[in-house]
Amino acid sequence: MPRPQDARLQGQVRQFLNALERERRLSANTIHAYRRDLRQLIEFANDKGISDWSLLSIRQARFFPAKLHQHGLSGRSIQRMLSACRAFYRFLLKQGGAEVNPFAGIAAPKYPKKLPQTLSVDELSELLEQHDSSILSLRDHAMLELFYSSGLRLSELASLNDTSIDFQQNQIIVVGKGNKQRIVLVGRKAVAALTAWLTRRHELVKPQNLAKPQNDTQPENALFVNQNGTRLSVRGIQYRLNQWAKAKGLGRRLHPHMLRHSFASHILESSGDLRAVQEMLGHSDIGSTQIYTHLDFQHLAKVYDNAHPRARKSSK
Incomplete structure (x- = not known):
């Protein structure tokens, strides 16, 4: 049985999570991540004998990431956890549950930023080459084309309706993070692939296949459906993409975000317009988009090495 102070600490965290879900309408995965991170903060508070969140000192807050680092947690994970702690205390300040935010200004250990993995234009051409005419191949081809054409997130693609x-x-x-809507352009080849899929979609979406209660006569409105005629899940999309990566001999796992990253880096290489890429991706902060400038620099460096007379390696 939890101690009274444990119940109080957990109760305020629960109120915060409910507020996130109700007011900011964050996804279930994001709420789960907040819950997981704040569970570690609760354990830390219990170890320190803290009975109320207002009693957690700045000194203790500074020790929290240090302890996580000692236990082998990566700098990226600690940064994410500190972000959750700061957001939680901002909530407490508004609710009168704390007078200061002890996590304000506390930085995580620095970590090397990983550049996003992308596919080359040749790899994408091979992957997006027209598949056979079976209904599932038409569906998958439309998904792949739309992913690369519009730079969608996996959750955004899965939530699309017909x-x-x-x-x-x-x-x-598109409905993106934080329930924000944005308009995304669709390329010519993606439009053609979607048109081909939609002419056959009705073959899967049949009344006898709809996994709905009998008193619910609403038809399935998902753009991409599975063989049972219901919305194709995030896991289902990931599985199908990896099946095509194997079939096309890419030699590596194909994570859906690789198509989004490829979209962004290829657009930036061609246009150099970082703000446009930010808008297309739905990034609220351009700092999130700037990672692609590193990829663009890598591309330019390769061009330089291959083209400049003083950079080319001697063939002797």
Whole structure:
């Protein structure tokens, strides 16, 4: 049985998570990540004998990431956890549950930023080459083309409905992080692939296949459906993409974000317009988009090494 102070600490965390879900409408995965990170903060508070969040001192808050680092947690994970702690204390300040935010200004240990993995244009051309005419191949081809054409997140693709696409304007309305909507352009080849899929989609979405209660007569409105005629899950999309990566001989796992990263880096290489890429990706902070400038620099460095007379290696 939890101690009274444990129940109080957990109760305020629960209120915070409920507020995130209700007011900011964050995804279930994001809420789960906050819950997991704050569970470690609760354990830390219990170890220190803290009975109320207002009693956690700045000194103790500074010791928290140090302890996590000693236990082998990566700098990236500690940074994420500190972000959750700061957000929680901002909530407590508004609710009158604390007078200061002890985590304000505390930095995580520095860590080397990993550059996002991308596919080359040749790899993408091979991957996106027209598949056979089976209904599942048409569906998968449409998913791959749309991923690369529009730079969608996996959750955004999975949540699309059959009415999300405006074929007159060649664009879709996407609901991204924080329930924010944005309009995304769809390329010519993606439009063609989507059109081909939608002419066959009805073969899977049949009344006898709808996994819905009998008193619910609403048809399935998901853009991409599975063999049972219901919305294709995030895991289902990941599985199908990896199946195509194997079939095409890519020699590595194909994470959906690789298509999003490839979209961003290829657009930036061609245009050099970082702000446009930020808008297309739906990044609220351009700092999140700037990682692609490193990829663009790598590309330019390769071009320089291969093209400049003073940079080329001697063939002797």
